[in-house]
Amino acid sequence: xxxxxxxxxxxxxxxxxxxxxxxxxxxxxxxxxxxxxxxxxxxxxxxxxxxxxxxxxxxxxxxxxxxxxxxxxxxxxxxxxxxxxxxxxxxxxxxxxxxxxxxxxxxxxxxxxxxxxxxxxxxxxxxxxxxxxxxxxxxxxxxxxxxxxxxxxxxxxxxxxxxxxxxxxxxxxxxxxxxxxxxxxxxxxxxxxxxxxxxxxxxxxxxxxxxxxxxxxxxxxxxxxxxxxxxxxxxxxxxxxxxxxxxxxxxxxxxxxxxxxxxxxxxxxxxxxxxxxxxxxxxxxxxxxxxxxxxxxxxxxxxxxxxxxxxxxxxxxxxxxxxxxxxxxxxxxxxxxxxxxxxxxxxxxxxxxxxxxxxxxxxxxxxxxxxxxxxxxxxxxxxxxxxxxxxxxxxxxxxxxxxxxxxxxxxxxxxxxxxxxxxxxxxxxxxxxxxxxxxxxxxxxxxxxxxxxxxxx
Amino acid sequence: xxxxxxxxxxxxxxxxxxxxxxxxxxxxxxxxxxxxxxxxxxxxxxxxxxxxxxxxxxxxxxxxxxxxxxxxxxxxxxxxxxxxxxxxxxxxxxxxxxxxxxxxxxxxxxxxxxxxxxxxxxxxxxxxxxxxxxxxxxxxxxxxxxxxxxxxxxxxxxxxxxxxxxxxxxxxxxxxxxxxxxxxxxxxxxxxxxxxxxxxxxxxxxxxxxxxxxxxxxxxxxxxxxxxxxxxxxxxxxxxxxxxxxxxxxxxxxxxxxxxxxxxxxxxxxxxxxxxxxxxxxxxxxxxxxxxxxxxxxxxxxxxxxxxxxxxxxxxxxxxxxxxxxxxxxxxxxxxxxxxxxxxxxxxxxxxxxxxxxxxxxxxxxxxxxxxxxxxxxxxxxxxxxxxxxxxxxxxxxxxxxxxxxxxxxxxxxxxxxxxxxxxxxxxxxxxxxxxxxxxxxxxxxxxxxxxxxxxxxxxxxxxxxxxxxxxxxxxxxxxx
Ligand SMILES: Cc1cc2nc3c(=O)[nH]c(=O)nc-3n(C[C@H](O)[C@H](O)[C@H](O)COP(=O)(O)OP(=O)(O)OC[C@H]3O[C@@H](n4cnc5c(N)ncnc54)[C@H](O)[C@@H]3O)c2cc1C
Ligand SMILES: Cc1cc2nc3c(=O)[nH]c(=O)nc-3n(C[C@H](O)[C@H](O)[C@H](O)COP(=O)(O)OP(=O)(O)OC[C@H]3O[C@@H](n4cnc5c(N)ncnc54)[C@H](O)[C@@H]3O)c2cc1C
Ligand code: SF4
Numbered sequence: 001x002x003x004x005x006x007x008x009x010x011x012x013x014x015x016x017x018x019x020x021x022x023x024x025x026x027x028x029x030x031x032x033x034x035x036x037x038x039x040x041x042x043x044x045x046x047x048x049x050x051x052x053x054x055x056x057x058x059x060x061x062x063x064x065x066x067x068x069x070x071x072x073x074x075x076x077x078x079x080x081x082x083x084x085x086x087x088x089x090x091x092x093x094x095x096x097x098x099x100x101x102x103x104x105x106x107x108x109x110x111x112x113x114x115x116x117x118x119x120x121x122x123x124x125x126x127x128x129x130x131x132x133x134x135x136x137x138x139x140x141x142x143x144x145x146x147x148x149x150x151x152x153x154x155x156x157x158x159x160x161x162x163x164x165x166x167x168x169x170x171x172x173x174x175x176x177x178x179x180x181x182x183x184x185x186x187x188x189x190x191x192x193x194x195x196x197x198x199x200x201x202x203x204x205x206x207x208x209x210x211x212x213x214x215x216x217x218x219x220x221x222x223x224x225x226x227x228x229x230x231x232x233x234x235x236x237x238x239x240x241x242x243x244x245x246x247x248x249x250x251x252x253x254x255x256x257x258x259x260x261x262x263x264x265x266x267x268x269x270x271x272x273x274x275x276x277x278x279x280x281x282x283x284x285x286x287x288x289x290x291x292x293x294x295x296x297x298x299x300x301x302x303x304x305x306x307x308x309x310x311x312x313x314x315x316x317x318x319x320x321x322x323x324x325x326x327x328x329x330x331x332x333x334x335x336x337x338x339x340x341x342x343x344x345x346x347x348x349x350x351x352x353x354x355x356x357x358x359x360x361x362x363x364x365x366x367x368x369x370x371x372x373x374x375x376x377x378x379x380x381x382x383x384x385x386x387x388x389x390x391x392x393x394x395x396x397x398x399x400x401x402x403x404x405x406x407x408x409x410x411x412x413x414x415x416x417x418x419x420x421x422x423x424x425x426x427x428x429x430x431x432x433x434x435x436x437x438x439x440x441x442x443x444x445x446x447x448x449x450x451x452x453x454x455x456x457x
Numbered sequence: 458x459x460x461x462x463x464x465x466x467x468x469x470x471x472x473x474x475x476x477x478x479x480x481x482x483x484x485x486x487x488x489x490x491x492x493x494x495x496x497x498x499x500x501x502x503x504x505x506x507x508x509x510x511x512x513x514x515x516x517x518x519x520x521x522x523x524x525x526x527x528x529x530x531x532x533x534x535x536x537x538x539x540x541x542x543x544x545x546x547x548x549x550x551x552x553x554x555x556x557x558x559x560x561x562x563x564x565x566x567x568x569x570x571x572x573x574x575x576x577x578x579x580x581x582x583x584x585x586x587x588x589x590x591x592x593x594x595x596x597x598x599x600x601x602x603x604x605x606x607x608x609x610x611x612x613x614x615x616x617x618x619x620x621x622x623x624x625x626x627x628x629x630x631x632x633x634x635x636x637x638x639x640x641x642x643x644x645x646x647x648x649x650x651x652x653x654x655x656x657x658x659x660x661x662x663x664x665x666x667x668x669x670x671x672x673x674x675x676x677x678x679x680x681x682x683x684x685x686x687x688x689x690x691x692x693x694x695x696x697x698x699x700x701x702x703x704x705x706x707x708x709x710x711x712x713x714x715x716x717x718x719x720x721x722x723x724x725x726x727x728x729x730x731x732x733x734x735x736x737x738x739x740x741x742x743x744x745x746x747x748x749x750x751x752x753x754x755x756x757x758x759x760x761x762x763x764x765x766x767x768x769x770x771x772x773x774x775x776x777x778x779x780x781x782x783x784x785x786x787x788x789x790x791x792x793x794x795x796x797x798x799x800x801x802x803x804x805x806x807x808x809x810x811x812x813x814x815x816x817x818x819x820x821x822x823x824x825x826x827x828x829x830x831x832x833x834x835x836x837x838x839x840x841x842x843x844x845x846x847x848x849x850x851x852x853x854x855x856x857x858x859x860x861x862x863x864x865x866x867x868x869x870x871x872x873x874x875x876x877x878x879x880x881x882x883x884x885x886x887x888x889x890x891x892x893x894x895x896x897x898x899x900x901x902x903x904x905x906x907x908x909x910x911x912x913x914x915x916x917x918x919x920x921x922x923x924x925x926x927x928x929x930x931x932x933x934x935x936x937x938x
Binding site: 100 | 731757847852
């Protein structure tokens with residue numbers, strides 16, 4: 001039996017922040033466990049930028065964000081235990097985990113749940129048709145493409161306009177696949193305006209709202225999907241379907257909080273959303289058991305998750321010490337603009353406000369920006385849109401097949417695909433350290449440096 | 458020249474192979490898919506029927522009762538998950554009650570044991586929340602794991618010398634003096650006795666040998682798979698009392714040996730014997746009927762769908778069942794045909810195999826093989842072991858410590874054993890059915906990547922070689938870069 005003051009379950013941004021905060025708040029021993037052998041949670045496969053706008057005042061990639069969060073936890077003196085999968089826990093705050101060294105039992109003064117979420121699947125939404133190879137959820141595919149160097153197919157249809165699906169539309173395009181369409185059964189897309197603008201509009205990928213996949217065709221291997229508009233009850237309208245040949249169907253149809261372990265102890269979860277229910281101190285129905293991040297409620301931005309983790313970790317430490325707890329306000333995590341960008345507007349990506357900025361073509365008058373940075377972005381957008389390029393490079397002779405990279409400056413949007421294509425030929429060898437310049441390329445008349453987003457040793 | 462060739466490695470073909478492998482006969486099994494249990498055997502309700510559904514005097518009735526009686530011991534011998542749950546049928550009105558009374562009489566005539574009519578209270582105790590005015594209880598009905606059943610049969614047969622060849626679809630059969638020449642996409646094989654257990658294609662295979670007497674009408678049944686809520690909601694299969702006519706047993710709810718619930722099947726005659734689609738009107742209807750049977754079911758329990766296809770000899774306008782055809786063809790000596798082996802074919806597979814064994818014995822000497830092995834063992838299922846056992850396994854092999862499939866708590870060691878299975882089947886389904894990974898509520902969201910990674914990095918497969926169910930079902934187009 002291992003004892004600790006605060007035990008944090010899950011080393012994504014929520015758990016890393018919680019463990020660091022618990023330690024800073026005076027917990028003697030704060031243990032952070034994760035089943036993966038690498039800390040960072042889902043961030044490690046999110047190689048695109050847009051993370052860190054709130055916490056670090058810069059737009060960095062998921063792996064870079066994870067590295068920062070990990071460094072903070074390590075600096076705070078958190079005990080990291082990786083490769084340990086929690087299997088069950090009790091209301092008395094014992095927890096059973098399993099790893100290569102055997103089964104480990106913990107007794108904690110308080111526990112913070114930060115187990116993230118999983119994706120809703122085809123099974124859960126009962127997409128009709130056959131069951132061939134070639135159907136993936138967006139997160140699974142993201143992992144294949146960004147981490148394991150495996151590509152699903154060349155002609156892709158995406159069902160659901162969740163953020164991961166939108167992000168994957170861009171990723172697959174940059175990797176040379178053709179995204180035929182993104183379909184959304186609701187009237188409004190589910191993802192952030194920023195992602196619709198930068199992942200679909202930038203590449204001319206059509207978005208069909210009020211449409212769905214009404215049939216999957218192909219007995220062994222996916223051959224095509226049948227696309228139908230839907231009525232108000234979200235049922236396909238008969239006689240209006242058309243067929244889109246494709247070899248991959250990607251589902252981005254929602255995330256479900258992951259609370260398997262919590263449930264074994266009797267943590268109450270929301271009947272519909274499946275998130276762990278907490279009070280204003282982020283404490284669940286079990287005294288001393290807290291929850292933060294996506295296992296509590298799926299959030300749009302990792303930064304918000306970290307903020308929430310920080311509070312949960314601090315409260316967990318204070319719970320053990322018998323100190324008063326602080327309260328969380330859910331409004332602190334809902335600033336982002338969702339759905340279709342306002343017509344004729346550009347979505348400012350500089351900060352999480354995501355202002356919808358409109359420039360009057362006649363008068364040149366700018367409106368909708370809440371600060372001057374948005375003004376210069378919008379002006380640039382009119383002349384020549386500029387984007388950060390994020391992609392991966394092939395690693396030769398390393399423990400992993402790919403390393404994530406981000407351009408150190410924005411390049412012309414219209415050069416993104418060509419730049420990504422040229423980088424495909426590039427191959428690097430370990431040791432690689434976060435921030436190393438791994439490749440240079442000419443774009444928009446300047447030399448752009450591609451910086452490693454993570455260590456590969 | 459082989460003594461025997463068996464066409465089709467479903468439950469029937471594999472069980473026959475196992476029985477014959479106890480003799481010195483030289484035997485080959487040809488299967489068009491990349492693994493066993495790829496046809497109807499992997500797509501059914503997995504119920505060990507007690508034998509009251511079938512017409513007295515029919516082969517179906519006799520073989521089902523025999524199969525049901527022997528199944529527990531057989532599953533123990535082969536290390537196949539089996540649970541005698543009993544089964545309840547629900548009557549919603551007096552007409553239903555009358556149907557159940559007749560069913561009881563029929564079951565008793567067939568030799569099914571322990572059948573009794575039950576009142577409302579007892580029914581409610583057995584299946585809480587079910588409603589109805591009363592019902593019928595069959596204590597002998599059980600559930601099993603059909604994949605492991607079929608795999609165990611095949612592995613045991615292989616251990617005793619039966620040869621299995623996959624991805625070999627039989628496309629032609631020539632009759633020759635004293636035997637047959639069987640052509641597949643890959644080669645030609647000769648044998649003395651030919652056993653046709655090709656399931657949905659048994660009519661076509663028979664015709665290849667010149668016996669054109671059969672026509673199979675594929676009849677699809679769709680299912681929902683629910684999460685692991687059986688322990689909480691459903692201890693035994695529940696069926697409605699079936700009003701006459703349709704060739705199925707009605708939409709029923711069945712717990713699985715893994716703790717899930719399956720809902721289905723529908724019954725719909727279709728054109729193609731491999732059209733496993735799930736269709737919205739049927740799915741909607743299924744769900745309504747299931748909820749009428751058990752109102753506690755919630756839509757959010759659904760984690761998947763599948764469908765299975767019945768190999769019916771009765772055309773749609775006839776309805777109901779025709780009996781199993783199990784016979785050596787007079788017009789084609791040496792050809793043993795198994796046609797129309799629909800439900801309860803799984804339950805009856807062993808008695809079917811024993812019948813076929815007798816028929817083979819009419820042609821070839823059945824000499825007992827010395828030191829043939831009767832028992833079969835699967836690698837341990839980590840999640841089911843006591844804690845001390847788990848700790849011991851991890852000490853011996855740290856890969857038991859690493860969980861690959863989190864929904865089912867399947868460890869890396871188990872995935873490895875599944876990949877390295879004795880039959881040499883190498884697809885994601887092969888791993889799925891052996892280790893039961895990717896089958897949980899996340900549908901492989903967590904483990905799929907890890908399994909593929911093992912295949913690519915530890916077993917040297919290229920991504921484009923990884924298939925879902927053998928050639929033609931490639932999952933990936935290749936490397937990204
Ligand atoms: C596929 C995907 C893509 C996303 N893309 C973006 C994006 O582009 N931008 C963005 O801002 N947000 C994105 N999100 C949302 C993102 O998940 C959150 O912003 C943030 O990463 C959630 O942090 P978390 O700490 O709650 O969970 P996670 O980052 O998911 O971390 C949970 C951790 O818990 C561990 N864990 C779970 N169960 C156990 C157990 N039983 N035992 C041990 N360890 C366990 C997991 O291994 C994981 O490391 C994405 C989410 C998903 C699922
Ligand atoms: C919806 C449904 C529910 C059922 N529920 C139950 C139940 O609860 N209990 C029960 O006892 N029974 C049940 N059954 C019946 C049971 O599943 C079948 O009777 C049994 O699986 C039949 O096994 P088989 O080996 O004959 O056929 P299959 O499993 O179909 O095997 C035939 C094999 O032959 C192969 N094959 C075909 N053509 C060729 C060729 N030309 N060359 C090489 N190989 C070929 C196929 O690929 C296949 O693998 C159900 C059936 C259905 C459809
Ligand atoms: S305009 Fe200013 S406030 Fe609005 S999103 Fe851009 S940076 Fe943020």
